[in-house]
Amino acid sequence: MNLNLITEEVLYVLVAIVAVLISSSVISFIMKKRRPGKTLDEVSLRIRSWWMMFAIFTIALVIHSTISLIFMALLCFLALKEFFSLIPFNRAHRLVLFWAYLTIPIQFFFIYIGSYGMFIIFIPVYMFLLIPIQAIIVGETKGFLHSIASVQWGIMLMVFGLSHLAYLLVLPGKENSVAGAGLVLFLVVLTQVNDVAQFIWGKMLGKRKILPKVSPSKTWEGFVGGALTTTLIAVLLAPLITPFSLISSMIAGLYIGLTGFIGDVNISAVKRDLNIKDTSTAIPGHGGILDRVDSLTYTAPLFLHFTRFFYF
Amino acid sequence: MMRNILFSILVRPLILFILGLNIRHYERLPAKGPCVIIANHNSHLDTLVLMSLFKGRSFSKTRPVAAGDYFMRNKYLKFFSTKVMNIIPIHRKITKDFRGMFEPVLESLDEDGIIILFPEGSRGEAEQLSKYKSGIYYLMRERPDVPIIPVFMHGLGKALPKGSKVFVPFFVDVLIGEPFNYTDNRKVFMETLNCSMDKLQEEGRFRSW
Numbered sequence: 001m002n003l004n005l006i007t008e009e010v011l012y013v014l015v016a017i018v019a020v021l022i023s024s025s026v027i028s029f030i031m032k033k034r035r036p037g038k039t040l041d042e043v044s045l046r047i048r049s050w051w052m053m054f055a056i057f058t059i060a061l062v063i064h065s066t067i068s069l070i071f072m073a074l075l076c077f078l079a080l081k082e083f084f085s086l087i088p089f090n091r092a093h094r095l096v097l098f099w100a101y102l103t104i105p106i107q108f109f110f111i112y113i114g115s116y117g118m119f120i121i122f123i124p125v126y127m128f129l130l131i132p133i134q135a136i137i138v139g140e141t142k143g144f145l146h147s148i149a150s151v152q153w154g155i156m157l158m159v160f161g162l163s164h165l166a167y168l169l170v171l172p173g174k175e176n177s178v179a180g181a182g183l184v185l186f187l188v189v190l191t192q193v194n195d196v197a198q199f200i201w202g203k204m205l206g207k208r209k210i211l212p213k214v215s216p217s218k219t220w221e222g223f224v225g226g227a228l229t230t231t232l233i234a235v236l237l238a239p240l241i242t243p244f245s246l247i248s249s250m251i252a253g254l255y256i257g258l259t260g261f262i263g264d265v266n267i268s269a270v271k272r273d274l275n276i277k278d279t280s281t282a283i284p285g286h287g288g289i290l291d292r293v294d295s296l297t298y299t300a301p302l303f304l305h306f307t308r309f310f311y312f
Numbered sequence: 313m314m315r316n317i318l319f320s321i322l323v324r325p326l327i328l329f330i331l332g333l334n335i336r337h338y339e340r341l342p343a344k345g346p347c348v349i350i351a352n353h354n355s356h357l358d359t360l361v362l363m364s365l366f367k368g369r370s371f372s373k374t375r376p377v378a379a380g381d382y383f384m385r386n387k388y389l390k391f392f393s394t395k396v397m398n399i400i401p402i403h404r405k406i407t408k409d410f411r412g413m414f415e416p417v418l419e420s421l422d423e424d425g426i427i428i429l430f431p432e433g434s435r436g437e438a439e440q441l442s443k444y445k446s447g448i449y450y451l452m453r454e455r456p457d458v459p460i461i462p463v464f465m466h467g468l469g470k471a472l473p474k475g476s477k478v479f480v481p482f483f484v485d486v487l488i489g490e491p492f493n494y495t496d497n498r499k500v501f502m503e504t505l506n507c508s509m510d511k512l513q514e515e516g517r518f519r520s521w
C-alpha cells in the first residue's frame with residue numbers, strides 16, 4: 001500500500017466528492033418520491049454509476065502509482081475497443097486493428113519509465129508510419145485509406161490522448177507522484193464536473209442551440225454555464241492539489257471547460273455519422289466508456305501540455 | 313460447482329473484458345430449463361459467449377451440443393470440453409437413427425437442462441448466415457413442448473473468424489428473440505426458425521463487414 005503518497009489535501013477533495021455524491025443521491029431520491037418519472041429514473045441510474053466509477057477511480061489512484069497506470073491502460077483499451085467496434089472496417093484489415101491494440105502496452109511502458117520523448121513520438125510518428133505496412137502486406141486496397149485513417153484516429157484519441165492522463169502521474173519524475181495524483185484528480189474531476197454542469201445548465205436555461213446538426217441537445221447557455229462552473233471549481237480546488245496560481249487556475253478551468261466541450265461534440269459527430277446513440281451499454285445510464293471519456297480525449301493532452309509548459 | 317468456478321476464472325473475464333457484450337432483450341432468456349437455445353455460428357467463441365449468459369444454478373444446467381470428433385481430438389481440448397464446457401458430444405455422420413443420436417440431449421432436457429445448439433452445423437463464413445439444417449426439427453419432434461429461444465450474435469466473426477489464429481478484441485452484440493415451439497410441419501417449422509433469426513439480424517442493423 002502506498003496510501004502515504006496521497007496528501008491530506010487529496011483526501012479532502014475525495015471526501016468532498018463523496019459529499020457531493022451523497023447529496024445528489026439524496027436529492028434524486030426525494031424528487032423521485034415526490035414526482036416519479038422516467039427522466040428521474042435515468043438520473044438516479046446515472047448517479048449510481050457515478051458512485052461505481054468514483055470508487056474504481058479512487059482505488060486505482062490511491063493504492064499505488066503502478067496500479068494507476070495499469071488502470072489507465074485498461075481504460076484506453078476499453079475506449080479503443082468501443083471505437084473499433086463502431087466502425088465498419090474491411091475485414092481484410094483485421095490484423096491492423098490487432099497491432100493498434102498493441103500500442104497500448106508499449107505506450108504505457110514509455111510512461112512507466114518516464115521517457116517523455118518516446119511517449120510523445122511513439123504514436124504520432126512511429127505508429128503513424130508503421131500501421132499502413134500491415135495493410136500493405138495483407139494487400140487489400142479496397143477501403144485502405146478508410147481503415148488506416150480510422151485506426152490512426154482511434155489510437156491518437158484513445159491511446160495517445162487518454163494516456164496523457166497517465167503521464168500526469170509521472171510528470172515531475174516518479175518520486176513526486178504526490179503532485180501527479182493531485183493533477184490527475186484535478187483534471188478528471190473538472191472534466192466530469194464540466195460535463196454534468198453543461199447538462200444541468202442546459203436543462204435549466206438552455207434555449208439557443210450551439211451545434212444543432214452535431215449535437216442537438218447542446219446549448220449556448222449550457223456551454224457557458226458549464227465552463228463558468230468548471231472555472232469556479234478549478235479556483236476552489238487548485239490551491240489544494242495543484243501548484244497553480246489563481247490566474248492559472250482560472251485559465252485551466254476555462255481551458256478544460258472549452259476543450260472538454262470540443263472532445264464531447266467530436267465523438268458526438270462520429271456517432272451521428274455512424275447513426276448510433278450510445279457507444280455501448282457498459283455504464284448503466286451513461287452509455288459506453290467512450291461516452292464518458294470523450295471529453296477527456298481532448299482535455300487530457302491539452303491540460304498536460306498546459307501544466308508542463310508553465311510549471312514543470 | 314467446480315465447473316462454475318473454472319468457467320468464472322477462465323472464460324467470464326475474457327468475455328466481459330476482452331470482448332464485452334451488448335445484450336438486447338435479456339429478459340427473454342428463461343431462468344431455468346428445459347429449453348433449447350439456438351444461435352448462428354461464426355466462431356469458436358460463440359459457445360463461450362452463450363454460456364456466459366447463464367449464471368449460478370442455470371449455468372450448471374447449461375450444456376452445448378458439439379461435434380465429438382472435433383472437440384475431443386486431444387487431451388487438453390478434451391479436458392476443456394468436458395470439464396469446463398460440459399459439452400454433449402455428437403458424432404457427425406449421416407444417420408436415420410435420430411433418436412439414438414439425440415439420446416444424451418433428450419436425457420439432459422428431461423432433467424431441465426438448457427441446451428445450446430447451432431443449427432447451421434458448422435461455423436460459417438464470418439458474419440454470414442449459412443442455411444439452417446433440419447436436425448433441430450428432428451430433435452424437437454422428440455420433445456415438442458420444450459421452448460426454443462433464438463439468439464443472434466454479431467461481432468465474434470470479427471474477433472476470431474474461422475481459419476484465423478489471431479484474436480482481435482471487438483464488442484459482441486447478442487440479440488435474444490421471442491421463444492417459439494415445435495410445429496408438426498417441417499417446412500413451417502424451419503420457416504419460423506429462419507424468420508426469427510432474420511428478424512433479430514434486421515433489428516441489429518449491422519453493417520456489412
